[in-house]
Amino acid sequence: MIVTDAVAAYLQSLGPEPDPVLAEMEAHAGRDHVPVVGATTGQLLRVLALACGARRIVEVGTAIGVSTLYMARALPADGQIVSFEVDPERHGAARDYLERAGVLDRADLRLQDAREGLATLDGGFHMGFIDGVKAQYGDYLDLLLPLLRTGGVLAVDNVLMSGTVAEGHSDGNWTDAQIAGARAFNERLTRDRSLVATVTPVGDGVLVAVRG
Numbered sequence: 001m002i003v004t005d006a007v008a009a010y011l012q013s014l015g016p017e018p019d020p021v022l023a024e025m026e027a028h029a030g031r032d033h034v035p036v037v038g039a040t041t042g043q044l045l046r047v048l049a050l051a052c053g054a055r056r057i058v059e060v061g062t063a064i065g066v067s068t069l070y071m072a073r074a075l076p077a078d079g080q081i082v083s084f085e086v087d088p089e090r091h092g093a094a095r096d097y098l099e100r101a102g103v104l105d106r107a108d109l110r111l112q113d114a115r116e117g118l119a120t121l122d123g124g125f126h127m128g129f130i131d132g133v134k135a136q137y138g139d140y141l142d143l144l145l146p147l148l149r150t151g152g153v154l155a156v157d158n159v160l161m162s163g164t165v166a167e168g169h170s171d172g173n174w175t176d177a178q179i180a181g182a183r184a185f186n187e188r189l190t191r192d193r194s195l196v197a198t199v200t201p202v203g204d205g206v207l208v209a210v211r212g
Contacts, residue, residue, distance in 0.1 A: 160205025
């Protein structure tokens with residue numbers, strides 16, 4: 001745990017109750033062990049998107065669309081989130097959920113490896129979110145950063161890996177190699193002079209950065 005059980009429960013109690021579609025998505029994720037953002041992380045993403053006035057967002061790792069939904073709900077009617085997913089079943093589920101939630105018209109869901117898809121996009125995005133294959137975070141970053149406009153916001157999930165990144169050793173879930181990779185990635189972003197970045201103990205650790 002990154003925070004105590006009491007803190008986690010308190011933060012959860014402060015958030016809004018999930019609507020029926022979001023509640024179904026969370027139940028689906030729990031039942032089928034689909035990695036999705038928790039409510040506190042989702043709400044943080046929504047706040048960040050609203051704070052930067054995002055009209056264009058790019059996401060790596062749709063899964064079944066939980067994080068996509070949080071960010072899409074922060075977009076104006078003519079805004080768009082481009083989201084990449086490689087699993088056809090999850091991609092299809094996300095499309096169905098977002099349609100039922102009334103935001104599919106703001107979502108460009110692509111069944112494609114993000115490392116290929118990001119290279120085809122034009123720049124000027126107001127926000128980016130990375131939550132894909134952890135070993136590929138560096139590749140995503142190389143392709144995504146140039147797409148962000150000046151003042152654009154970047155959020156990256158799972159950068160503390162249940163606290164093991166701070167402890168520096170495996171807990172049986174995250175491997176030593178994954179932990180070492182995450183530590184190097186965090187240091188890269190927080191020391192990048194083109195960014196103002198910080199790591200927050202929200203969810204499984206969310207790194208937030210603004211491109212200067």
